Amino acid sequence: MSTHPKTLLSETEYLAQERNAPFKSEYYQGEMFAMGGATRRHNVIGTSLSAILYSQLRKRPCEVYSNDMRVRVSATGLYAYPDVIVVCKNPRFLDNTFDTLLNPTVLAEILSPATEAYDRIQKSEHYRKIESLAEYLLIAQDRIHVDLYTRQPDGGWMLKEASRLEDIIELRSIGCALPLADLYEKAGL
Numbered sequence: 001m002s003t004h005p006k007t008l009l010s011e012t013e014y015l016a017q018e019r020n021a022p023f024k025s026e027y028y029q030g031e032m033f034a035m036g037g038a039t040r041r042h043n044v045i046g047t048s049l050s051a052i053l054y055s056q057l058r059k060r061p062c063e064v065y066s067n068d069m070r071v072r073v074s075a076t077g078l079y080a081y082p083d084v085i086v087v088c089k090n091p092r093f094l095d096n097t098f099d100t101l102l103n104p105t106v107l108a109e110i111l112s113p114a115t116e117a118y119d120r121i122q123k124s125e126h127y128r129k130i131e132s133l134a135e136y137l138l139i140a141q142d143r144i145h146v147d148l149y150t151r152q153p154d155g156g157w158m159l160k161e162a163s164r165l166e167d168i169i170e171l172r173s174i175g176c177a178l179p180l181a182d183l184y185e186k187a188g189l
Contacts, residue, residue: 006031014079019097024068027079035081038067041141042110044186046083049108049139052183053086056176062088062105070100071107075129082127084108084137086174104130105173108137124149128157134173144184 008030009017017032018025025032038046046066054064065085072079072094079100086106094100107127109119119138127136128149136157138147145163150172152158162169162180169178 011077015100019099024081026081028077036114039112039141041187042112045110045139045141045183048183048185049084049178052178053084053176057086057174060088062086062174063091065101071104072100072102073126073130074102076126078126080123080126082107083110088174103132105132106135106137106171107133108139110139110141112141135171139183141187144180144189146178146180146183
């Protein structure tokens with residue numbers, strides 16, 4: 001057992017280290033958590049999702065970011081790197097470095113065996129506290145399956161599941177359709 005107390009980082013210290021690090025780390029309550037690499041299938045699905053959304057949003061006041069844009073959950077202090085982010089209207093950033101988004105409209109996580117429980121439970125609880133967040137996608141990479149959580153007018157969240165290639169997920173907050181056949185086209189499932 002170690003007798004050395006754990007050294008916790010402030011948010012300022014985390015950002016200073018993170019912005020110069022050769023790899024990405026998430027941050028919560030003074031601790032940094034290194035992120036693992038993604039599989040081929042994870043990358044293919046993420047690229048497909050970004051491309052589908054970008055093609056539908058390119059002439060509208062929305063931006064699509066892939067896995068290198070950090071999001072800060074102001075209500076809880078979590079700093080995370082969602083796999084895909086959409087922000088509409090005026091993106092707000094933590095500072096003039098423009099690498100930490102505060103107001104995402106849609107977040108997507110591509111699930112892996114190592115992260116699925118965290119993405120579904122703890123991270124989901126954090127994300128749902130973002131006032132601007134309207135929809136949260138959880139995308140399986142080992143089978144055809146997408147969960148869409150949509151914020152309701154009363155502040156609750158409604159779940160819609162899709163698991164057939166002919167299914168289309170409607171992202172009403174941004175006016176986009178997500179055909180599962182296109183999302184999984186090159187994933188080899």
